[in-house]
Amino acid sequence: MNLILASSSPRRQELLKQVHIPFTIRKPDVDESQITITDPAEKVKQLALRKGRQVPIQNNNEVILAADTIVAFENNIFEKPKSKLDAYQMLQKLSGNTHEVYTGVMLRSTNKELLFTECTTVHFWTLTDEEIDAYLATNDAYDKAGGYGIQSVGAMFVKGINGDYYNVVGLPLSTVVRQLRDFGISH
Ligand SMILES: Cc1cn([C@H]2C[C@H](O)[C@@H](COP(=O)(O)OP(=O)(O)OP(=O)(O)O)O2)c(=O)[nH]c1=O
Numbered sequence: 766m767n768l769i770l771a772s773s774s775p776r777r778q779e780l781l782k783q784v785h786i787p788f789t790i791r792k793p794d795v796d797e798s799q800i801t802i803t804d805p806a807e808k809v810k811q812l813a814l815r816k817g818r819q820v821p822i823q824n825n826n827e828v829i830l831a832a833d834t835i836v837a838f839e840n841n842i843f844e845k846p847k848s849k850l851d852a853y854q855m856l857q858k859l860s861g862n863t864h865e866v867y868t869g870v871m872l873r874s875t876n877k878e879l880l881f882t883e884c885t886t887v888h889f890w891t892l893t894d895e896e897i898d899a900y901l902a903t904n905d906a907y908d909k910a911g912g913y914g915i916q917s918v919g920a921m922f923v924k925g926i927n928g929d930y931y932n933v934v935g936l937p938l939s940t941v942v943r944q945l946r947d948f949g950i951s952h
Contacts, residue, residue: 766874766949771820771831776916776935784942785952793819793831797844805837806882809869814880817871828948829873834935836911838864843911849901852912856900859911859922861891866911866933870941874948881944883937885928887915892922 768788770777781788793816800815802808817831836843838858846852865884872879900906905918913919915926915933931938942952 766828767826768945768950769820769822769827769829771816771829774832774935777832780931780934780936780938784938786942786945786950788830791820791829793817795819797833803840803842805835805842805865805867806869806884808842809833809835809867810871810880810882811869813869813871817873817878822873822875825875827874828945828950829871830941830945831871831873832868832936834866834868834910834933836864836866838862845908845910846906846912852901852906853897855912856892856897856906856922857894859889859913860897861889863888864911868932868935868937870937870944872941872944872948877948879944879947881940883929883932883940885926885930885932887926887933888924889922890924896922
């Protein structure tokens with residue numbers, strides 16, 4: 766079986782490479798703003814489903830993998846920040862608090878579909894405005910849900926996590942590896 770990664774995210778590509786799973790990229794084109802669901806677990810599932818269904822299966826040997834990651838804090842959902850102000854406001858809210866990172870995953874072959882969510886809890890240190898300013902100047906924030914990268918400069922904000930670290934980076938890796946085995950993909 767051949768794995769098709771329905772994602773433009775460089776992180777998801779790196780994570781699959783880390784566990785030696787070969788794949789081909791087929792990028793989805795989904796308008797994420799169309800989805801107005803407010804429950805974070807349901808929202809990431811719906812987004813992963815749309816990305817996964819939008820990419821065509823070209824033969825019976827293909828398995829599609831799609832995912833979506835968001836940050837949930839109180840009743841807010843933070844996706845990728847649209848501006849510096851947007852990123853600033855997200856980080857100010859996350860400062861000194863605990864938030865959840867949800868990743869929805871879709872796996873699909875010609876005769877099977879699987880949709881699931883993974884949640885990781887992240888605790889942030891209290892951040893000064895100067896720290897946030899200095900971080901935003903590194904440009905690390907902008908292509909990442911919640912406006913930070915735990916795997917890059919944003920690591921310095923993270924006091925601790927509960928759950929799968931890789932889920933925060935964009936893919937609950939060990940769970941995905943296990944589920945892929947049921948689709949005939951191994952490393
Ligand atoms: C919280 C957090 C998110 N992220 C990233 C993972 C995802 O790539 C991104 C959330 O955006 P997504 O919409 O999930 O993914 P994407 O637009 O990068 O790629 P595609 O839709 O084509 O699959 O945020 C990190 O890299 N580090 C972090 O600490």
